[in-house]
Amino acid sequence: MSLSTFAVIGKDNSPLYLKEFPKESEVSKTETSQDTTDNQSDPFGFFEVKNEINKTMSLKNKFLIHSALDRFEEIEESTEKQQSGANKMWIGLLGSFDEKKVYGYVTSTRIKFFASMDDVEDGNEQFVREAALKALFANVHEFYIQHMLNPFSDVRNEKKIVSERFDLGIHDLIKSFNENFGKQDNMSWM
Known part of the structure; x- marks a missing residue:
């Protein structure tokens, strides 16, 4: 049950950061196809290929x-979410979709912040995974705060996050x- 998609959505529901994290088998297929096109368009490596x-x-x-x-807005309008303390920011499961x-x-x-994972029933392991997901969201929140404190960031203008530092930080957190x-067979706690 790996995390496959992560999104940061702004105050006005505009996407600030969208990222997919494909499985290892999918990554190797896309990397080989990208390598051949890059080599054909720039055989000597003169041009810098910017990671989008x-x-x-x-x-x-x-x-x-x-x-x-949409589900988040329904929860927000209703009185379902009445948490306080450390879990105040945690919305939890918004639903199962496809x-x-x-x-x-x-x-x-x-x-x-939204994260999507493969939907499998695994009993009590779900609670351990959700606790780790809470910690992941808190760490991503810290990265977001650091990005906002950067005087050169454009997030205050509701523009998309294009910081390589932010992207690498999110990538490392989600990879970990x-x-x-x-993995289904490796469910040990850290």
């Missing part, structure tokens, strides 16, 4: 995030999460 951050999400996963956003579970987290400044909790 924040433009790698399929239409299916965008729909999944928008569905989760064999994926989507979890949410909202900051005090109305920035929303998937290594610890993404």
Whole structure:
């Protein structure tokens, strides 16, 4: 049950950061196809190929995030979410959509974080995974705060996050999460 999609949604429900995390088998297929096209278009390596951050999400996963956003708004309008303390920002499971579970987290400044995972029933391991997911969201929140404190960031203008540092930080956090909790046979706690 690996984490496959992560999104940061702004105050006005505009996507600030969208990222897919394909499985290892899918990554090796896409890397080989990208390597051949890059070599053909630039055989001597003269031109810098810029990694396009924040433009790698399929239409299916965008729909999944928008569905989760609709569910979040329903929860927000109702009185379902009445938490306080450390779990105040944790929304939890927003729903199961197309064999994926989507979890949410909202900051005090109305920035929303969504993560989708494969939908499998695994009993009590789900509680351990959700606890790790809460910690992941808290760490992503810290990365977001650090990015916002950067005087050169454009997030204040509701533009997409294109920071390589932010992208690498999120990638490392989710890679670590998937290594610890993404495999069915390896469910040990850290």
